[in-house]
Structures are given as structure tokens and as C-alpha cells.
Amino acid sequence: MKILYMTLARIGDRSFGGAMRANYIYDALREVAEVETLVIHGGPTFSLDEQMDDRGIRTALISRWGLSIGALRQRALLKRWIASAIRLGSYDLIVAQYVGIAGLVPAGERDRLIFDADDFVKSAVAGTRQSPADRLKLRVRNLVARRLARQALHVWYSNPTPEHSPPSERKSWLPNVVALPDAERLRLSPTPGRVLMVGFFSHKPNIDGLRWFCTNVWPDVLASVPEAKLHAVGRYEEADAASLPCVNFLGYVPDLPTAYDEAALVIAPVISGGGTQIKVIDALAHGQPTLVSSFAHAGFADDLHDGEHLLVASSPQEWIERCIWALRSPEQIATVAERGEAIVRRIYGSERLKALVKDTIIHLRQSASSRSKL
Structure with a gap:
């Protein structure tokens, strides 16, 4: 099985929560499939890697965000870059993290998309006043998330509360986890206050x-x-x-x-x-x-x-x-x-997430094999 993995986090970076999740998923995918990766990251200048490195990774650096002409131009070039990678890669599955990344997968390819909807529903700061424009952007963003969930082959979600459950029957809970520190390590005394x-x-x-x-x-x-x-x-x-x-x-x-x-x-x-x-x-x-x-x-x-x-x-x-x-x-x-x-x-150890990721991939592979025999 060959998988395209699309993420915002650099592979090997575990310095914050989202990067931890991204890398645990990457590690699990590589245990059950051949994996090639597109990393889509912010950078000082816009660039799109033409070739994969020796780990099968290509990186896109995006320097402008939002709705400016420059940002829209970069987004259009990025979407063409992704579509070309998918077309040439002959992937069995596409795993895309977050709404912003999953939304870049061409609509015609979403029947093989696993959407990692870790940030599925976003909310504003409680008790603060939002401008009409900000309220509209948040509403549109959450509508896009729901549409992607309905189109995807499978959805992973991390928040088990009902209001964060994706509108899809093809979904499973993939909790956030952490790398557990050595329980026997020498611990320093806390500084009072x-x-x-x-x-x-x-x-x-x-x-x-x-x-x-x-x-x-x-x-x-x-x-x-x-x-x-x-x-x-x-x-x-x-x-x-x-x-x-x-x-x-x-x-x-x-x-x-x-x-x-x-x-x-x-x-x-x-x-x-x-x-x-x-x-x-x-x-x-x-x-x-x-x-x-x-x-x-x-x-x-x-x-x-x-x-x-x-x-x-x-x-x-x-x-x-x-x-x-x-x-x-x-x-x-x-x-x-x-x-x-x-x-x-x-x-909440990281092995739990990796086991659940592998279970999903194995189940989807077995389902595809059964359908091919009909």
C-alpha cells in the first residue's frame, strides 16, 4: 500500500502538540505502508520542492496567507502542486491533517482521503465581541470542515464531545497523546509560586x-x-x-x-x-x-x-x-x-494513537481487498 501524507508539521519536529500528533501519525503510517509526504509550512519566501528528499518528503513554504492577491496566487500554485503530486504518485490513500490541508485535496480524490480532523470545529474566544467578518470566516470554516467530513473515505477526530463529532458514519476517535517521560528520572523540586x-x-x-x-x-x-x-x-x-x-x-x-x-x-x-x-x-x-x-x-x-x-x-x-x-x-x-x-x-501514551492509526489503515485495506473480489 502506498500513502500520501499531508501535514503542516515538519517531520521530526515534536516541539508542540500539533507537531507531536503529526509525527506519531507519520510513524504509524510508515509501519504499515510506503509513505510519501507533503509538508506545507510557513516561510519567509514562497517555494515548492520539485523533488522529494531521501525520506520521500517534499516541502511547500507559504509566505502569504489570507485573501490578498499574493496569497490567492500562492494558494492556486499550491493546489496545482498538490494535484500533480497526487496524479503522479498513484496513491492508495491520502491522509491529510486539519481542515486547511484537507481542503487542498482535489474534490475528485476525496474518496480515498483520510481526514485527520483534529481541529474539526473551531470556536471564538468566549465572552468577546467578534466583527461580522470574523464571525462569517469562522462559520464558513466550520461549514467547510463538515463538507470535507462527508466527502472523505474516513475521518479521525480527537474531541469526543458531541458538538465536535464529524457528520460521517465513516469515522473513528483518534485521541491526542503524548510521549511519556521516564518515570524513574530524577525530578527537581518545584520553585514555590x-x-x-x-x-x-x-x-x-x-x-x-x-x-x-x-x-x-x-x-x-x-x-x-x-x-x-x-x-x-x-x-x-x-x-x-x-x-x-x-x-x-x-x-x-x-x-x-x-x-x-x-x-x-x-x-x-x-x-x-x-x-x-x-x-x-x-x-x-x-x-x-x-x-x-x-x-x-x-x-x-x-x-x-x-x-x-x-x-x-x-x-x-x-x-x-x-x-x-x-x-x-x-x-x-x-x-x-x-x-x-x-x-x-x-x-494517553503515544503507542495508543499509533495502534489506532494502524487499525484504520488495515481495516480500509481489507475492505478494499474484499470489494475487489466481488
Whole structure:
């Protein structure tokens, strides 16, 4: 079997949640099929690889996005590049991540498309006012996602809540997972008062969530816990850092487990976007006390329970009270974190996702073989 894999993440990059998922899927596909890959990524200049590298990977760099003339021209060239690759590759299946990538697959080829709809339904920041144009863009984007789900051969989705279920009978749940750190590693003691958020802060839902936390929660936390410090690990934009002076933006760190160990509390105040928040289970996998929004919790609510494995907050007042309690009650919150780590290690290891990916491919291959014999 020969598969074309289309993704936004560079192969080998596991520095943020979406890249983890992309690479786990890639690893699983290669165990059951010959895989060639198109990586579609942002870059300073527009370029389209003419030849695959020695790993069977071609890369497209897109320098303009949106509806400008330059962006539309790049999109048209990108679609022709993808159509040509599909036509010449003689692929049995096409696996495409996310709505934006799956939508580039020609309509006539979608009967062999596996649509990884990790971000299937997107939402706006709760409680904020949107312009009519932004509301329209979000509505159109979600309509496109539903159309792709109905056209695809099979759909993977990560968020098990009903409103995020794709409108297709040919679908299966593919949960987000994490690489489990060494349980026997030497762990550093947490720094009292240190609060940490880990994420790709160039991604709008992450920086919006952090900004919401800084505005609505952090001042009251500091008033009660003056020694508290707020750190952020992950790629960020300089303009965002300048507008949030209460945050110590660390960028990429070579030793993420140590950054987790040194935190007294990890937060995930994400209140918009799509899919499920890998940062939630990543923090728990590292054994860290974790406080998350009800939005971030929703995708894991069946397995991770408020007060038992982590803390969940909805309103600013809940966030304030639970953040202060966690920082002032290190022994109690450590017990919650221990239970959270145990269940994440049991349920959300990367081997689970890879097994489910392989099950889908094997099932589709067997179904195709049965039809060919009729």
C-alpha cells in the first residue's frame, strides 16, 4: 500500500502538540505502508520542492496567507502542486491533517482521503465581541470542515464531545497523546509560586488564553501570593511578549522536563480554538499539578476528573481561588497530580494513537481487498 501524507508539521519536529500528533501519525503510517509526504509550512519566501528528499518528503513554504492577491496566487500554485503530486504518485490513500490541508485535496480524490480532523470545529474566544467578518470566516470554516467530513473515505477526530463529532458514519476517535517521560528520572523540586504555561504562543488560541489569564486572574493571585512568578515556554511573538510584561517568556527550552519540574503549578487557560489540548495531558504526564479551563478539559473529561486528577475552572473567580489554593497547598495538589500522572500514563501514551492509526489503515485495506473480489 502506498500513502500520501499531508501535514503542516515538519517531520521530526515534536516541539508542540500539533507537531507531536503529526509525527506519531507519520510513524504509524510508515509501519504499515510506503509513505510519501507533503509538508506545507510557513516561510519567509514562497517555494515548492520539485523533488522529494531521501525520506520521500517534499516541502511547500507559504509566505502569504489570507485573501490578498499574493496569497490567492500562492494558494492556486499550491493546489496545482498538490494535484500533480497526487496524479503522479498513484496513491492508495491520502491522509491529510486539519481542515486547511484537507481542503487542498482535489474534490475528485476525496474518496480515498483520510481526514485527520483534529481541529474539526473551531470556536471564538468566549465572552468577546467578534466583527461580522470574523464571525462569517469562522462559520464558513466550520461549514467547510463538515463538507470535507462527508466527502472523505474516513475521518479521525480527537474531541469526543458531541458538538465536535464529524457528520460521517465513516469515522473513528483518534485521541491526542503524548510521549511519556521516564518515570524513574530524577525530578527537581518545584520553585514555590512558579506558574507555568507551555504552548505554541504564535498560535492565537494559546496567546489569547494566556492574555485572558493575565487580565482576569493573575493580579488577584499576586495579591495573595506575592512571590508568584508566571513563566511561558514555547515559541512566541515579540509583540505579544511586550504587551504582557507580567509573563517571563522563555521561548524554546532544550530540557522541557526540567521546566515542568520547577513549576509549582501548570496552567492551560485556553478558551477558544478546536481539537483537544495536548498541553493538558503533557503536564500531567510529567507529574505536574495542573489547572485548566473547562474548554481545555472537555476533550479529556471522560478520563480526567476535576479534583481527582487535575483542577478545572470556568469563571475568573474559580480560576483565582483554585490557583491560590494550589500554590498554598503543595502537598494536597501533589497528591492530585500523582493520580493524574498515573491515568495519563495508562491511557494517553503515544503507542495508543499509533495502534489506532494502524487499525484504520488495515481495516480500509481489507475492505478494499474484499470489494475487489466481488
